[in-house]
Amino acid sequence: METRAMRSGFRQAIAAFRSQTKRYPSYQSRRFLATPTQPPTDEIRAAPPFRFNDKQSQGEEDMEEGNSGFAKLLPKLRIVPASPSYFTGKPGFTDDILELQTLLRKYITLPVLPPGEAPRIAWKTHAQYKVQSGEPVKAARYTKILQVLARLNYIHPSVMPEEVKKALEKYKRDVQPFLNKPKPGYVDEYGRARGVGRRKACHAVAYLVEGEGEVMINGKSLSQAFGRVHDRESCIWALKATDRIDKYNVWAVAQGGGTTGQAEAITLAVSKALMVHEPALKPALRRAGCVTRDPRRVERKKPGKLKARKMPAWVKR
Template identity: 40%
Template sequence: MACCRQRLLGLSNRIANTTGRLLRRQLIARSFQSSSTRLDEEVEISNAPVATSKRPAYLDFKRVPRRAIDVWEPWNDHKDGFEGKMMEQAKRILPRNTNGEEILPLLRDVPVSPSYFTAAWFHTDRWLALRSLDRKCSALPRLADGVDDGFRPMTYNEYAGTDPTGLSRHGEYNVIKTILKGLARIRPDARPIEVNMLLSQFTNSTVAKNSMPVRRKIDALGRAMGRGKRKDARATVWLVRGEGQVLVNGKRLTDLFNRARDRQAILRPLSIVGQITNYNIFALVRGGGTTGQAGALSLGLAKALVQYNPQFSNVLRKADCLKQDLRVVERKKPGKVKARKSPQWVKR
């Protein structure tokens, strides 16, 4: 009997819950139908334009826009829905362009660049423009190797000053500088006007003020002079047109430098430009040993070559002949046998 009573109670509870759910559904449906009919009536009475999912039909004119556009298609569609006082308010607030058309204000800020949300959008736009110009001019004739193009790019600090965002880095500027150097190698007679304007925009300001570095004039005897340093050695080299004779401190090169590698190091700038037998060399060197003297003579000879013919500067610079070797012997420290060598450890 108890089991039957429990089954009857559970069945009655299920019936009550089911009827309650049905009643609630009917009430919700009635309220929804009434609200929908009310909305339909309001739409029919107001006769307002249908609001789209992209833009609202009615604009909030109390907001102050930051930017504006000339043409917006939904505004032309919904313009007829503004009547009376609201339409007059819209005409007073909205500015007009030269054609007399209203300029609709944007309700949100529009980025000034498509790549605004990248890490450095200003650099990205500039890099894309330079790359497209480089590809456009890829078939134009270039200058021969060893010919100076005369382009001196601006420094990184000057480039960073042209970026309003301040997000440019050294690596990004190196990418820009590589493209600019490639454009500068185009022959001047075949170079487009836009490339010339671009190169003048990115030219170093100090070079632009001084035009070009003043080249030291060759003396009355037709000699070009260059000085070099290496370790404790100091050298002064004079270069003149001749048959390839070399005199150092009044002696022949083979008499002063016994090792072949020292003689090769001294004449390396001439071998790079292929002018070994076209110049005579007269040099004075003092201080240091044979290795330091050979490095000092090589640097002085390279500088004299550039003074005699500036077209050699690009080739010699790429070969690191115009860079001074700053390596010197490290000094001895107290408690050490040499600069870093420790004394031998003895157990007993």
């Protein structure tokens, strides 16, 4: 029994060996072996250096020596951008902020002006900067540029470098509203001072002359021109706030709008005319609210709404 078992075991082993030799022939293993095709040599040669030649003759010589030449390398060359942030999402903004920050680090030790004494400059708005850079820059990012510009603007003008001045000029508006100066008022040969005021859709011109406190509006007395007491007080509020009611005569012309708008327009016109006579009264007039221009207007009713903003009841449902 033992001899039979041994014989069957030998037979199974021989059959398994024969099946393996059929599936994996002997020459299959040699396919994955690397065999040298040339005899080994001790000399090691490096590739010839690339030479970028403009002339065709030199390129042909290089090609003969083994180089590809400028003509073949030209399609493979990559142009290096001048801006280091070219591959960012907003290269223009990044270059601008890096340039300003570099100037700030370079001239951080220069003397600066006292707080609040820097020259007032109207910088470009967010919309104007987006048009200039051609990129969709967010308002928060542009605020960072404005902060650096404000710090550079505090450098003392006597020691401000030229490159800082050029950088600031890039972000200034074409028209500076802070440089606009109002026309100086004057008193004519008849002792009259002229003032102009506006409110809503109304326009008023007032002439102020020393007198006994008489007021004429559009050729009418104050009580005839305005029926409401509030409008009458508004016309002469500048004189009442400075205790000058019985020292000046007022002659005014008002056009457009309603009675309230005309009365408040006359208030501003009388205030400007009064400051021509007595410039020292400007702080008192400003505290009384007579000098400030009020541009507010009544919001008009819109189609489909009950009032300016009120929606109908069926829409709310």
